Each structure stands twice: as C-alpha cells, then as structure tokens.
Amino acid sequence: MSRDPICRQKATLYAAGAVLCFHAAYLTPLGFPICGYVACLVQLARLQSGRLAFYGGLFTGLLCYAPQLTFFYGLFGAAAFVLWAILAFWTGLFVALAHGIFRRVQGWKAATLTAAVWMGLEYFRGELYFLRFTWLNVGYALAGSWTVPILRTLGMYGTGFLVAWLAAHWLTGARKVPLLIGSLALLFCFASAPFFQTSANRPLRIAGIQMEFPSTPRLLAGLDRLAGAHPDAEVLMTSEYTCDGEVPGAVKNWCQGHARYLVIGGKAAAPGGKYYDTAFVIGPTGEIVFQQGKCVPIQFFDPVSTLVYATQSRDVRDVLVDGRVLVRNHALTALTGLDRAEVVATADAEATRVQSRVRA
Secondary structure (H helix, E strand, O other): OOOOOOOHHHHHHHHHHHHHHHHHHHHOOOOOHHHHHHHHHHHHOOOOOHHHHHHHHHHHHHHHHHHHOOHHHHHHHHHHHHHHHHHHHHHHHHHHHHHHHHHHOOHHHHHHHHHHHHHHHHHHHHHHOOOOOOOOOHHHHOOOOOOHHHHOOOHHHHHHHHHHHHHHHHHOOOOHHHHHHHHHHHHHHHHHHHHHHHHHHOOOOEEEEOOOOOOHHHHHHHHHHHHHHOOOOOEEEEOOOOOOOOOOHHHHHHHHHHOOEEEEEEEEEOHHHOEEEEEEEEOOOOOEEEEEEOOOOOOOOOHHHHHHHOOOHHHOOOEEEOOEEEEEOOEEOHHHOOOHHHHHHHHHHHHHHHHHHHHO
16 A cells, blocks of 8 residues: 555545444444544545644544534534534544654554554543543444454553554555454454354343442342342442442442442542542452542533532532621531531431432
C-alpha cells in the first residue's frame, strides 16, 4: 500500500468506508468490521496536510458517532452537536497525529508509534479526560463476539493497539508481517471458536436490592433474600448509599461463603475527614477486587441545572437568607433557632413512618 498523499476524492471514499465499517460493527452481531474502520482512518492520514487530515478525521467521526448517539439530542437538544463534536475531535486528532508520524518515521517504528497514539487517545478520553467519553471504541465493538476470551489478555485498549498496529503496518508497505500475524490470529480464532463460543455468549445474570444505610444484620438478611430469590445470579448489587463507611467485614465474609460477586455502595476515606462516594466490588474470595469513586454528574450548558443536579449538601458551606447567616462553615448558627439533634431525630422518625407505610 502506497504512503503517497491521496486526493480529496480518495479521502472521501476512505471516509465512507470508515463510516460503513463502523456502523456495521455496532449495528450487526459482527464486531470485526471495526478493523476496517481503523484501517480507513489510517489511510486518511495520507491527506496532503495535517490540517486536512484533522478535518477529514473530524468529519468522519461525526458521521460515525452522531447516528449511534442520537439520544444525546433527546437529552440536550441542539447542544448534542457539541458533544458529538467532542467525540469526533479525538478521531480527527488521531488522523492528524498519524499524518505527522508517517511523514517523519518509516517502517515498523511508524506502525508502532501510530498504534501507541491510538491506544493513548482511547485511554485518555475513556479514563483520564473529565467527561470520560469511553463509548464506541474498538474494544467495545468486539465485546459481544466469541473472541472475548481470546482478547481478554490484551484488554480493551490493548485490542485497539493491535488493530491499529496491523492497519498502520499495512500502510507502511511491510505487508508480510501483518499478513502473517493476521492470518495466525484468524486461524487461532476460528480453531478455538467451538471452545469459547458458548461461554462468551452466555448472558451475565445480575440481581439487585435497594437499601439505604441499613444495619449490618439487616444488610446480610437482605442479601440472603436476594440470593435465595435469584440463585442463578453471578453478581449481586446494592444501592449507592448502602454502607455509611467502608464495607463491613461481615459482608465480605458473606461474599466468600456464598461465592458471589457483590457491587455495593459505600464511602472511602479522603483527606481532611472527608470521603469519596464509592462503589466497591467484592469478589467471591471476600476481597475488594475493584473500587471506583463517584464522578459528580454534569448537566451541560445550563448553570441552573448544574447547581440543582450536580451539587450535593456538602458543597454548601454558607447560607444567607434575608441578610441573616443561617449556616456558616457547614454548621447551623443560633439564628436558625433549630437544634441539630432534634432535627435529626425528627427526620429519622419521619423516615421510619414513611418506610412503614411503603411496606404496608
């Protein structure tokens, strides 16, 4: 495959090929067309300049992402175009960076650098970037295929690296290496399909229960009821505000005794006496195998909605009403005429009354 610059007509064909492959990968059970999507993006890097390469990738990204994420328009209206553009920006950036790599580096080094850039951009937008746009990457397209057990060792981002490396190696002209690796990979996949297809396509069974800061005995009783009602569920889940702190040891022992995974909400300690609202994953061994702090939700483009939906009580430090300071540094002042202990006791009693009515 030549690395000579391509005209805009050829670039249009490659862009159309990328769009068709992308939607074929996500709209059909076949995930493999995603490889053609990456290959066409790599070909777009042959445009005459970095600016054209960027705009070619941006335009292609818009045509890929917008039809798959039409629900953005239902949520945000015209502002959805901005969100689609943010996702497409990463595609344009990759094509522009690949253009620069192919102009300066040759052979396998160019292919490896291009694949590293692809993986780095996917990882950044999915894990490090504030908005965490992890949707619709290469690994997701292959997640429903029978190759999942085979690609598991590479991981989602490693799979993207491999696909981009093969596409870039083909462009550099060293066809024998990617052809050999690709052929061996396909041979292995088809040869091992009978062993992996059943387990990869079996649905994961999940069951959940809603509990708000229950006592440990009540929580364990709820888990017993949940496990009894859904004996085939591999993963059990509880609500966000289940544990008012770290996960109790009794709950970890329960997971070990029942050989179940449990996703449970709690609090992880933070500096200064604060905490992170955290989801803990307890494995069948009773150990915490993963935990993720909650990201504050964002209501885009509406400052009032952001204040209402994205802030929490701990974000309010001081409250003034008619010039009177009612809350200072997160504490009620004497001007409120309220006793904190009395307010908490009244709220607890009201919560108990409402719960009893709901159960009835």
